[in-house]
Amino acid sequence: MTNATNNTGVGAFTANKEKPWERVKNARKENRPQARDYIGKLFHGVFEVKGDRCFGDDPAIITAVAWFENWPVTVIGQQKGHTLEERMACNFGMPHPEGYRKSIRALKQAEKFSRPVICLVDTPGAFCGIEAEERGQGLIIAEHLRAMATLKTSIISIIIGEGGSGGALALSLSDRLIMLENSYFSVISPEGCASILFKDSSLAQEAAENLKLTASDLKTFNIVDSVIKEPEGFDRFNMDKIVMDLGRDIKRTLRRLTRIKPDRLVEKRHEKFLGMRGL
């Protein structure tokens, strides 16, 4: 797994060239820790809140109130599932509109009780199906973005695996964006890009390189605030180091953000994004 970080010595050139695609594959690995794994380790006293109070409960998005050290926080995490049964229940991490609606409910409650929000982003994308369209997938992502843009409490987003398109972006409009070393964040999947632009989905590797979707690319663009390095043999059974590093980053950030007045916090969030011209 850590081949991707090895860019010295013989074969460095090829390794370098393969990096983005290797990272995408790492981000998708079955045993990579997922939202529920992090929730179990980073927080305690977790009370999961369920349902959008309208249509149903979407297991692809977990929302909870929990303790992070001595802060009560709201946690919103996209969950893919490890086993086949779990994966099917979570729709392979592709949320439906009710998932985003539940998440908006959690955001509003966080604001009401002045709790910081911590988002764990991990999705190949919002679900593209008939029912999802019927229930307004586009509309609900737009509303989720609006809710995060105006939320008067601090938001930290962490891309822990796949940052697939609008479905991931919906949870990323935050005061601090953290990415794990082998996560990616992209406008479209490399396969999708390859099949549309290069007319051949087997050119995904090339597309991954061209899309500049790795954590280090996004750090260069100043879109992501910090990148957490992944240790050798990192998986869901071996994640203590990452949990420690993440915990440290969250703690430092919360100390800083919770001192800022809510109106000023929102203003700063706006300035941050409006300043990202990418031109």
Place this chain on the structure above:
Amino acid sequence: MKLFSESIEVENAAERPKDDALEKLHCGGCGKDMIADIAHANDSTCPYCGALFRQPAYKRIEMIVDSGSFIEIEREAESKDPLSFPGYKTKIASEKTKSNMQEGVIIGKATIKGQRTAIAVMDSYFMMGSMGTVVGEKIVIIAGFATMNRLPLIIFCASGGARMQEGIHSLLQMSRTTIALARHSEQKLLHVNVLTHPTTGGVTASFAMQGDIIIAEPKSLIGFAGPRVIEQTVKDKLPEGFQTSEYLLGKGLIDRIVDRKDLRDTLAEILGLHCKR
């Protein structure tokens, strides 16, 4: 915050180039071919069967706002190539020639039956109206301009979604436009969207669905995912009329479907209903 006050250049709409690059159009409704200029002179409607063509942005302006009232801003903004994406620069150059547009959206201020408004019109003839940094930035600028000048904002949406060639920078425009429009909305200013064929992807999942009032042209494709992607996902044929304006109206996702020839009157009415007394 001074983000919007800088570098707004004002130009006269009369100097704009002509839309003469579009030569022929094929009507999907009746199967006839015709000269594009003739169709566009007829509100971009098929003279044989009345089916709607995608309307070039400047034609749209001509049809909607009071004659001579449109003042375009930021006309010269053009896309860079932030990812050095293969073939992108060439693509942009050819799209410019083909569409006679600098980018996929024009923005400015105008009056509609004497009522002042800020307006943005996307053009699907420029790279299918895809949203890259310039399209996003221009929506941010016009939202900021409308906020500063306390104007309502009308956005004609037409987009295939976020532009792949600018990668993450395109995706981020969803957040940026959302923020700019949230600031407009917080000042209790009106935002009307007109969804036209096609409105999909990142544009649907951000500003296209954030209007106080959302109207659509008949039979337009409006959705988050494109129909082909959905078909591949569900491995089944899609129901008849799926993702059309009529379908969205039935699902409670938009307010009204308005014929192209009635859009000017309808927008004037909406502006009138929201003017402060």
